[in-house]
C-alpha cells in the first residue's frame with residue numbers, strides 16, 4: 001500500500017530536507033513504522049498523525065493514508 | 077563598573093519635564109541584571125499601593141538586560157513594565173526587535189517614565205541629548221506614518237521607535253507598545269499606560285554600546301550558535317512560530333472557538349504551509365540574530381495588507397483564527413495588520429472577540445447590542461470589530477475593557493466564558509494538552525502568560541532540551557498531561573529559566589542552554605557568575621511581582637483557572653479529556669511550597685532572606 005507522508009518541525013534534517021513524500025508500506029504497517037523507515041530517532045518525534053489527528057504508535061495504516069510526523073513543540 | 081552595564085538609568089518626568097540620570101552601581105546590577113528583575117525592583121519600591129494604573133503616579137519602565145545590545149545571539153530582547161490597567165496587578169511584557177538594543181547602545185540600561193504630560197509628546201534620545209518633543213501632529217495616526225515622521229524630523233533615518241497606536245491613545249486596556257513597527261510588547265496593557273501619559277513614542281539613536289569584559293569568550297560562545305542554529309532552529313527559520321499550528325491541532329490542543337474545543341477542522345487553511353504558499357513575502361528578524369523567524373506578509377487586491385507591519389505569529393493565527401472559528405488566512409492576516417498598525421495585543425483582542433462570539437451564539441448578546449451578527453467563523457465581522465475596539469466605537473468600547481470587564485457588564489451567566497486569569501486573556505496554549513501550563517497560567521503575576529511558563533509537551537521525552545535543564549533541577553521527562561509534585565518542580569525549573577531570559581534579556585527561541593548563559597553573562601561582565609546566581613536573579617524577578625500583587629490586595633484566590641478547562645473536550649484527539657481539579661489544586665499547592673511561599677501564596681521570610689530580599693520585610 002502507499003501512504004503520503006509529511007514531515008514537520010525540523011525533522012526534515014533526518015530526511016535530507018524532504019518535507020513530503022510517498023512511501024510503499026507492507027500491509028500491517030503501523031504509524032511508527034513510517035518513523036522507523038525514515039530513520040528519524042525515536043526521541044526526536046512527538047507523535048504521528050493520520051488524517052491530521054494524533055494516533056498511537058501502533059495505529060494500523062490503510063492504503064492512501066496521510067501520515068504527518070511532528071517534533072515536540074514548546075511555546076509559540 | 078566597566079563591563080556589561082552602562083550603569084545609567086534615565087528618568088524622564090512628563091509632568092515636570094525633569095530629565096535625570098542615576099547610577100545604581102555594580103552591586104545592584106549583579107543582583108538584578110536588568111529586564112524584569114530591574115522593573116519589578118523599581119515598581120515595588122516606587123509605586124504606592126493602589127495607584128491608578130492610568131494616572132500620573134504609575135511609572136512606565138523600559139529595561140534592557142545585561143545582554144541587550146551586545147553581540148550575543150538573541151540579545152535584542154528587552155522589557156517594559158508598569159502597573160497593569162488590564163489586571164490591576166504587576167504588568168510586564170517583553171519584545172525583540174531593535175529598539176531595546178538601541179536604548180542600551182545610547183548609554184542607558186533603563187528608562188523610567190514618570191508623571192503625565194498635558195499634551196501629546198514623544199521622547200527623543202540621541203546619546204546624551206534627551207528631549208521631550210511635541211507630538212500633537214502624530215496623535216491619531218497609524219504607527220507606520222508616525223515612525224516615518226519621527227525619523228524625518230530628527231533627520232535620523234535609522235532612529236528606532238517604540239510607540240503606541242490609536243488603541244493606546246484611546247486607553248484600550250490591552251493596547252500594546254510596538255517597536256520597529258513589527259515587534260510588540262504585547263501583553264499587560266502597557267500601551268494604555270503609555271497613552272495615559274500622552275506619550276506617543278520614544279525614539280532613540282545610540283553610538284556607545286555596552287563594553288564587554290571578555291569579547292573573545294563571548295564570540296566563542298556565539299560561534300557555537302552561529303554554527304548550529306541552521307539545524308537546531310531550522311523550522312523556526314523556515315516557518316517562524318506559525319509552524320506549530322498543525323502539530324497542536326493534530327494533538328487536539330489548538331484553541332478553537334473560545335477554548336470550547338482543541339481541534340479546528342480549518343487548521344490547514346491557517347497553517348504555516350498555507351501561509352508560505354499564499355501571502356508570505358519572507359522573514360525578518362531582530363538585533364543580533366541570524367534566525368530571522370518573523371513573518372512578513374503582503375496582499376493587494378481583494379484585501380490589502382501592508383508588509384511594513386510584519387505578519388502573523390502562531391499566537392495571532394490561533395487567537396484571530398481557530399479561536400474565533402475563522403479559517404480565512406486573508407482575514408486573519410488583515411486582522412493582524414490592523415492590530416499592529418493601531419497597537420492592539422492580538423491575543424487579548426482575539427480572546428475578547430471570541431468571548432463576544434460565544435455570548436452571541438449562546439444568546440447573552442444580541443445583534444442589536446453588537447450592531448451586527450457576530451457568530452464564530454465570521455472573518456469580516458472579526459476584522460470590523462478590531463477597528464471598533466481600537467477606536468472604542470459602539471460595542472468595541474465594551475470589548476476594549478477586556479473580556480473580564482465585558483463579562484461583568486453582560487452578567488453573571490457570561491463570567492465563565494471570559495477566558496482570562498487576573499483579567500489577562502489566555503494565550504493560545506491549551507491546559508488540557510499541557511497540564512502544568514494551566515497551573516502556570518494561574519500563578520503568573522501578570523495573569524495568563526505562555527512565555528514565563530512550562531510547555532509540558534517540550535519535556536515529555538528525553539532529549540537535548542531536557543538535558544540542558546538538569547542544572548536547574550529538572551530530573552527527567554514527564555507526560556504532558558501529568559499533574560504531580562514532580563511536575564510542579566518542572567514548572568518551577570522552567571519558569572526560573574524563562575524569567576532569567578527576561579532579566580538578562582535574550583530570546584527564548586534561540587536554543588541556548590542555562591550553562592551557556594552562565595558563561596555568556598560571565599563573559600559580558602567579567603564576573604564569576606554561577607548557576608545559583610542565575611537562579612537567584614530569576615527567583616527575585618518571580619518574587620517581587622508576587623509581593624507587589626499581595627500589596628495590591630490580590631490573594632491566592634486570584635490564582636485560578638476557568639471552569640472550562642475542568643470540563644471534557646468533545647472533539648478531536650483529546651475528546652473526553654479534562655483537567656482533574658484535585659490534582660490541579662495539589663500541584664498549585666506544591667508550586668507554592670517549592671517557591672517557598674505559604675498556603676496563601678505569600679513568600680515566607682526565609683525565602684526572602686535567601687534571595688537577599690529581606691529589605692521587603694521592613
Ligand code: SF4
Pocket residue numbers: 150151152172173360361362363365366367368369370583584585586
Ligand atoms: S529567534 Fe526570532 S524572535 Fe528570537 S531574536 Fe531571532 S528573529 Fe527575533
